[in-house]
Amino acid sequence: MTWDWFKFFAVAAALFWFLGAWFALREKGVKKAVILTVTGLLVFFSFIVGMWISLERPPLRTMGETRLWYSFFLPLAGLITYVRWRYRWILSFSSILALVFICINIFKPEIHNKTLMPALQSPWFAPHVIVYMFSYAMMGAAAVFALYLLARPDKINRGVMSLCDNLIYVGLAFLTVGMLFGALWAKEAWGHYWSWDPKETWAAATWLGYLVFVHFRDNFPNSRYKTALVIILVSFVLLQVCWYGVNYLPSAKGISVHAYS
Amino acid sequence: MWKKPYGYAEGFAVCAGLFLTGLLLQFINGKTGSAFLTFPYNLISGGIIAAVPLAVFLFFRKSAFYAWLSSVKSAIPAIISLLVLVVIMGLTRQAPSSETLDSGVLERIFGFSQMTSSWAFSLLMVFFMIILLLVILKRITAFRWRDTGFMLNHSGLFIALFSAIFGSGDLQRLSMTVQKGQMQWQAQTEKGETVELPLAIELKQFTIYEYPPKLMILDNLTGKALPENNPENLLVERSPMTGELAGWNIRVSKYLQYAGQMVTGDTVRYFEYHSEGAVDAVYASAENRKTGAKAEGWVSCGNFMFPFAALQLNDKASLIMPPVEPRRYSSDVTVYQKDDKTVEGVVEVNRPLAAGGWKIYQSSYDQTMGRWSEISIFQLVRDPWLPYVYAGIFMMLAGALWLFIFAPKKLEE
Ligand code: HEM
Numbered sequence A: 001m002t003w004d005w006f007k008f009f010a011v012a013a014a015l016f017w018f019l020g021a022w023f024a025l026r027e028k029g030v031k032k033a034v035i036l037t038v039t040g041l042l043v044f045f046s047f048i049v050g051m052w053i054s055l056e057r058p059p060l061r062t063m064g065e066t067r068l069w070y071s072f073f074l075p076l077a078g079l080i081t082y083v084r085w086r087y088r089w090i091l092s093f094s095s096i097l098a099l100v101f102i103c104i105n106i107f108k109p110e111i112h113n114k115t116l117m118p119a120l121q122s123p124w125f126a127p128h129v130i131v132y133m134f135s136y137a138m139m140g141a142a143a144v145f146a147l148y149l150l151a152r153p154d155k156i157n158r159g160v161m162s163l164c165d166n167l168i169y170v171g172l173a174f175l176t177v178g179m180l181f182g183a184l185w186a187k188e189a190w191g192h193y194w195s196w197d198p199k200e201t202w203a204a205a206t207w208l209g210y211l212v213f214v215h216f217r218d219n220f221p222n223s224r225y226k227t228a229l230v231i232i233l234v235s236f237v238l239l240q241v242c243w244y245g246v247n248y249l250p251s252a253k254g255i256s257v258h259a260y261s
Numbered sequence B: 001m002w003k004k005p006y007g008y009a010e011g012f013a014v015c016a017g018l019f020l021t022g023l024l025l026q027f028i029n030g031k032t033g034s035a036f037l038t039f040p041y042n043l044i045s046g047g048i049i050a051a052v053p054l055a056v057f058l059f060f061r062k063s064a065f066y067a068w069l070s071s072v073k074s075a076i077p078a079i080i081s082l083l084v085l086v087v088i089m090g091l092t093r094q095a096p097s098s099e100t101l102d103s104g105v106l107e108r109i110f111g112f113s114q115m116t117s118s119w120a121f122s123l124l125m126v127f128f129m130i131i132l133l134l135v136i137l138k139r140i141t142a143f144r145w146r147d148t149g150f151m152l153n154h155s156g157l158f159i160a161l162f163s164a165i166f167g168s169g170d171l172q173r174l175s176m177t178v179q180k181g182q183m184q185w186q187a188q189t190e191k192g193e194t195v196e197l198p199l200a201i202e203l204k205q206f207t208i209y210e211y212p213p214k215l216m217i218l219d220n221l222t223g224k225a226l227p228e229n230n231p232e233n234l235l236v237e238r239s240p241m242t243g244e245l246a247g248w249n250i251r252v253s254k255y256l257q258y259a260g261q262m263v264t265g266d267t268v269r270y271f272e273y274h275s276e277g278a279v280d281a282v283y284a285s286a287e288n289r290k291t292g293a294k295a296e297g298w299v300s301c302g303n304f305m306f307p308f309a310a311l312q313l314n315d316k317a318s319l320i321m322p323p324v325e326p327r328r329y330s331s332d333v334t335v336y337q338k339d340d341k342t343v344e345g346v347v348e349v350n351r352p353l354a355a356g357g358w359k360i361y362q363s364s365y366d367q368t369m370g371r372w373s374e375i376s377i378f379q380l381v382r383d384p385w386l387p388y389v390y391a392g393i394f395m396m397l398a399g400a401l402w403l404f405i406f407a408p409k410k411l412e413e
Helices: A003-025 A030-055 A063-085 A090-105 A125-151 A158-190 A198-219 A224-245 B008-029 B041-058 B064-069 B072-091 B106-110 B112-117 B119-140 B145-167 B386-410
Strands: B173-181 B184-189 B194-210 B215-219 B241-245 B248-262 B267-270 B277-287 B294-300 B317-320 B328-338 B343-350 B353-355 B358-365 B377-383
Touching: A003 A063, A003 A090, A003 B145, A030 A063, A063 A158, A090 B145, A125 A158, A125 B241, A158 A198, A158 A224, A198 B072, A198 B277, A224 B267, B008 B064, B008 B072, B041 B064, B041 B119, B041 B145, B064 B072, B064 B119, B064 B353, B072 B112, B072 B119, B106 B145, B106 B343, B112 B119, B119 B145, B145 B241, B173 B194, B194 B358, B194 B377, B215 B241, B215 B248, B267 B294, B277 B328, B294 B317, B328 B353, B328 B358, B343 B353
Parallel strands: none
Antiparallel strands: B173 B184, B173 B377, B184 B194, B194 B328, B215 B317, B241 B248, B248 B267, B248 B277, B277 B294, B328 B343, B353 B358, B358 B377
16 A cells, blocks of 8 residues: 555545535434444545555654544544534534545645654554544644634534533543653653653643633633633644644754654 | 632732742742752652642631632633743753753743743742642542542642652663673763662673665755655665656665675775675666656765765756664663672663663664664663652543543533
């Protein structure tokens, strides 16, 4: 399997996802929506597995490779949210977001090679990044949703706020796990669980940002919705810095152990 | 402000006060150093973090101060203040904590370039932990089962943070360089002091496995890899092989993993060579896909023994081989301890070896010698508080799981 195959798998998967999303929009389409979305996920995942085998390492190193997982987890996160809380439009939403990342990978591919530096060759590598990507998918969905609500304040009500809460709670759970897996791995790889490497610093900032949201909502469950939405956006900006922004920060140039690709 | 019940304004005021006090102390005293963290100061600062919440909880439970200090109204300002400092830290290049900074530059007076040992950060951290402990005390005395997630998250974080912060005073991190066939019991601290250890490491063998070499095309003028914004490379996994690089068809007809170089007149040749100093070399031919221009010759990344060899394709571009990357490197060692116990094992990146209360990590080797390195560099770490940090981490992992499963339901109630 090579990247040349990506467009075929991606387009096929996206077709299943959008078909599923279309069924989800109707009253009785739950079963079909779930089956179609799962099929799309399987198609997409088989590409990931194929890449994994042909690269002889998990495809998690470059930005393009992490986008691959991101486009996989968005519909998965959407599906879980759909099954759990039955928001009918959530699958359309997650499919569109996934498509954006698929398009980036198709139109702006990066060169991917097999080499993986020794520190990354660890059983912790896959769970650490995969859990983070899942969390980013949740947080991304929450951020786009928050942006929409801030633009259309008339749509803000208890129901949509509880959706934001749900997304962020699940996202924060995974963010915490990703961070702690990172700490356990860092102990094995570099001898210490936390070294305030620039990536770690921004991961801490991101985590604190979402903690502010959770506690703010705990204090104001039924008011100050707009402030809560702004906290989501600010936290998401911190997340962007952590994800790829550190690669461009002068304060992090040349010293981050996380600076691959 | 300061009208009961206290709220966010008081929270932010206290944080701002602590921040300014921190700047003042920094100005007067310089950074905290590890003063907070070494005996007996760790007892004092640790004591404050434990005693303030306990005292407030035991003796002032009816007060507005207690209600405020154990609530989100103080917690959110504390979290936000810490967040602001962490963001400043992320934007400011950090100097190693072992370095002493000369003052003068503004950021150095504030201590922002050594954020975690600055007074402002330390004071706000103390405030943060006081609130955290107090809210744990408040909830634990009125415990209900649905608070399990809350307890796991908050006390896990407190235990992990507390042990990490106060354990860092007892944390020892040393670097040790060992020659092949020799035994070493001296190591260097981060400050460069030499210390003798109660254990010795003998390096029996050091091994590097490398990835196959890569080929790239560079711009002759700028030295940048091509294509400009999206550099390509070709991994020479086998030979012969063909590939495509920045508009050129590349054919590798010969790949020598262990090669020596021979220069006769102005021609450079490589041959099989299996002794020390052997280098990767590739014989490649290239054809431009547009113009049909051709070139062929040897390409090698070079090392301490043989020079680098590039193949000039035309006046704009050259085919080169960047230094090969290590796939794995490991050391066969015997560790001798004071009590005559010995441990034999292999130390590898991501696979540390435990011996006599220390953990031995493979850290580096002689990079200039590459695959022929005769030395191995280890990192030795002793962290007596690690089990407590791990206990906290595992509580938080369980708490995250709880949050994932139950928390959203609670909100629907
Ligand atoms: C591991 C990170 C944390 C998570 C996941 C977390 C999560 C939560 C959640 C979900 C609640 C509301 C649920 C409930 O009331 O049962 C809560 C309440 C609270 N948290 Fe946190 N929190 C974290 C860290 C912190 C920190 C660092 C502080 C303080 C510095 C803090 C202070 C509080 C306070 C004061 C409350 C209100 C409790 C009450 O009024 O009884 N939390 N937290």
